[in-house]
């Protein structure tokens with residue numbers, strides 16, 4: 248029997264259901280986003296096997312197929328369906344016995360349970376850890392209501408072993424059958440188009456007959472220590488690969504805290520909360536004004552920068568030279584090496600991009616993204632996807648997200664740490680000279696163009712192009728030359744629009760500026776100088792550094808890098824130290840904040856933004872400054888627009904005024920006059936990728 252005593256009972260209002268008291272699980276505060284699968288690991292089923300029963304929303308008949316239930320993937324492509332309820336008194340369920348329909352309580356009708364309608368839009372069901380039918384039903388309804396904001400009815404799942412396969416209207420299960428199919432957990436599975444339809448030759452997502460997860464439910468006799476498993480599973484069994492999750496070994500055995508006998512309620516709460524956190528985020532998409540929209544770049548064309556990057560550079564310059572080269576003598580490396588070797592082999596074989604496995608709050612989002620490119624390989628998948636994916640796989644292989652690490656707050660090693668430290672060390676001379684020269688300008692509103700230029704050209708010192716030992720940023724003369732030549736190397740310059748906006752913000756007492764940072768090292772210091780100026784000159788009350796949540800693109804900055812750079816530079820007594828000490832004060836006061844949304848380390852176009860992040864930026868940001876080439880590629884959706892397509896027409900979608908500071912390091916762009924691009928091309932055959940040319944691009948907010 249479930250350890251019901253472990254549930255602290257709390258009352259829950261749930262329309263239309265006789266209310267007992269319910270466990271005080273956190274199900275009432277589920278995010279509106281979909282949940283992911285929560286399944287028991289070792290279901291001690293009272294019957295040989297079970298099947299999931301899903302009623303396709305457009306099927307009038309409750310007819311179900313018990314062997315393998317096929318549903319039109321089009322109905323569910325981005326939806327979740329959950330499977331069957333907990334124990335429910337048959338007499339209470341007046342709707343179709345096989346329908347797990349989302350119901351809109353606003354339009355109740357006589358034929359369905361109170362608070363339920365059959366206008367299903369998505370299929371979810373909560374499986375109750377409570378043995379009492381009425382309580383279980385109310386629990387299920389409350390969980391699903393909190394997750395979907397819809398009132399739900401749940402109905403018993405037939406024991407498939409006795410289910411006829413005639414596809415006819417199955418009669419309602421007997422009370423005994425309903426009683427037998429006790430359930431205890433939620434199973435919600437994303438579905439999508441399958442590239443490999445079943446023998447029925449229909450492009451439906453198959454819910455596998457032998458799918459070890461779908462359709463299972465727990466018997467009542469669930470041992471207390473049996474934790475739920477959080478398993479994110481690819482959309483259908485053809486890509487199926489069990490992913491492991493915190494507290495569970497790769498074979499799915501409970502490990503660590505889970506094994507040490509967490510109460511079921513805690514396990515369930517942890518599992519459900521984790522599931523909610525792991526559910527794919529709801530993305531708000533816009534479409535650039537400029538048309539037509541080109542297809543995304545891939546890495547399939549030999550001789551292109553993308554092809555060279557994904558077929559050679561990522562192995563030679565990133566994995567071999569930095570990931571292996573900098574870390575092979577680390578104590579932890581031997582454990583990670585097999586996974587890194589497998590990753591390296593996949594790249595060289597141009598294998599399909601497999602789903603992300605293991606821990607991480609971004610796993611569901613990643614696998615939802617990858618599912619959009621079924622069969623995509625390292626070269627054939629969109630370049631932006633494959634390149635960001637590389638670094639997410641390195642994070643997986645090195646278990647970046649172990650021990651509860653989410654963004655570097657735990658003492659988990661950064662495989663690029665040595666590279667970043669060397670980058671900063673090689674830049675100290677330049678930084679000392681810069682700090683000495685800028686100390687008088689920090690509070691000068693007329694100096695904004697200088698600090699923007701500094702941040703722009705700081706991007707040239709990109710460790711993936713110029714390793715720290717290249718000495719490029721180490722001599723201040725080199726950077727002087729960069730700044731001096733900046734006007735000729737600028738192929739688009741919207742600085743005037745930006746300084747006007749900054750003056751407007753000053754007149755209003757300062758706004759909140761988001762700085763989507765790029766590389767640690769020299770570039771991050773120029774970003775800190777820019778942020779120092781924005782606050783010091785009154786344009787911003789706060790600068791929010793949008794940092795990465797895991798090591799990526801070799802030198803992209805994490806929150807820990809921001810703080811480590813400030814601490815390192817604040818040592819000593821030179822000009823750089825005094826500037827860095829002020830940065831430290833700004834961090835402490837909140838004038839400098841760091842935020843690590845998973846979004847920035849994922850290959851979304853900038854017009855595909857999580858609803859919550861979009862609303863947050865729209866409602867609170869005065870200016871979004873986007874640094875670097877990879878983020879610029881994101882702003883363009885990594886598509887080769889016409890080089891002279893107006894930037895404000897391509898980037899017409901932003902939630903707030905958008906400023907991109909980019910040195911060109913990839914073969915795409917826009918908003919550049921032909922005269923300038925012709926000049927660049929005639930004088931520099933690698934002008935699109937060598938970082939020597941730049942743009943300052945500005946577009947107003949979408950609703951302006």
Ligand SMILES: O=P(O)(O)OC[C@@]1(O)O[C@H](CO)[C@@H](O)[C@@H]1O
Pocket residue numbers: 556634706709711712765766800874875876877878880912913
């Ligand atoms: O975003 P950053 O750091 O400015 O540059 C990132 C990036 O330019 O590095 C690679 C070149 O090495 C490109 O594939 C990618 O766009």
